[in-house]
Amino acid sequence: MGLLRRVKALLRSRRLFRNWLSLGIRYQLVRYGLIKGNNLLTAICRDGNTSLIEPQVYGFIANVYYDGLIAGYDCGSKSVVLTNGSKLPLNRLHEIVGIKYGWFFNGDCWFKGGIMFKAMRWPIIETFELNQYNVIDVRGRVVVDVGAFVGDSAIYFALKGARKVYAIEPHPEAYEEMLMNISLNGLGDKIMPINIAVGRNGVVCISPDNDITSANVTYSMTEVECSGTRVRSIRLGDLIQKYSIEPDVLKMDCEGCEYDVIMNDYDAVKLFKELVFEYHAYATGRPVSELLRALSRDFKCEFVNEGFLQKYQPRYKREELGMIHCINID
Structure with missing residues (x-):
């Protein structure tokens, strides 16, 4: 300044x-x-x-x-x-970012253009104001939203005409806030919220240090290894089977679980017609080229939203963080 x-x-x-x-x-x-x-x-x-x-x-x-x-x-x-x-109380002062983008706070919720959220979170701005997911057309399609957070992307997809959205979120606090947001927007008939992690079959351990603003979780396969909140984890293929999901569109923003899903459950991934996901090579220590090699068998993929990421996540290089959009060519 x-x-x-x-x-x-x-x-x-x-x-x-x-x-x-x-x-x-x-x-x-x-x-x-x-x-x-x-x-x-x-x-x-x-x-x-x-x-x-x-x-x-x-x-x-x-x-x-x-x-x-x-x-x-x-x-x-x-x-x-x-x-x-x-x-707006001081402990919610970070939410004032919503005002910059024309959102209004009524003392309880944030609203704009008929859309409401209990609290203003940055992913809401990314989704609704910065058009992070405008690369896909979800009209009349089923979306599996892995890493739904507080429901921002799931609500976006539902309002854009998705026939059904399966909103997958492991973090208990984020999941509870998502339930409120789905209710506020009257979308309970279109969005199915599921409090589970996607990746491997087992347990995801959320550290006590990971509040609602932290999406970092670590895998733990036994109760003894977890000192935080234990949330069940499931393979994508088992999720599809359990809920009889029609695999149209797969969206993933799950802080590294995309590597487990794509590399270890590819038979389920290739069922989808379209993918859009954020990759977190910096968190996994694995290059994005691994994902692209695996996907190239059935998908045509491209990097998208690079300008957006350079502007709002400048500390990361393209090799470390980015977004990929894939179309099934089979």
Whole structure:
């Protein structure tokens, strides 16, 4: 952030805080490590109420106010006041990204164009605003969505005309939020949520450190090896058989499970007419060329959305992370 912007943001913060000057100065001293110990900032709002704020949170509030994304800050409830008057608690401040893309928060849910989500997550923006899955036409087709997270892609496919979506998500918290989102959008007849992992038959262990924003899970084949949440894992072929799924479209964004699915259960993969998946070579330590060699037997594949990934995931090279779209040519 440039010096001029910092100064302008500080001056505009006069409309938020009575002690704007001392607050801004203390923030900079903490930011540059000139104040040690208790770094919490004491903010005095225009109504006289006070609030303790972490320095990085104060900086974020000052900047989003400068950008016009919020209308104010309420010390009493420790919430930012949005332009429509709704209040967003500080522990949900990361969700403010939705406002940049025209989503509205009504105090409980985010909504836009008749679509609703309980919480704003970055994959919702990727799916609905950045068109991550516009490479496939799902109208009238059955979609197996492996790594459905909070239901963003499953809801997208259903609204785009999919006949049925099997939304597979192992993370218990993400799965529960997906159930709420499916209900909010009235899509229970089109989307079948399944709390299971796809890859091998066994157990997926989700570490206690993996909250809803972390999709990283590790395979564990025995109860003893798992100190976190145990979720059953199933092979793709067994999943198809268990739920009598018509294999039309397979979407995968499962943080590395795509290697297990493609390399160890290829007979099930080749049943699908179309694939779209994100590969995570950086997480598995295996080159994407392995996947392409296996798929070349039955599919014509191409890298897609490379500009999107370069912009929003610049720390990864093409060899480490990307998206592939495949059409069955058999």
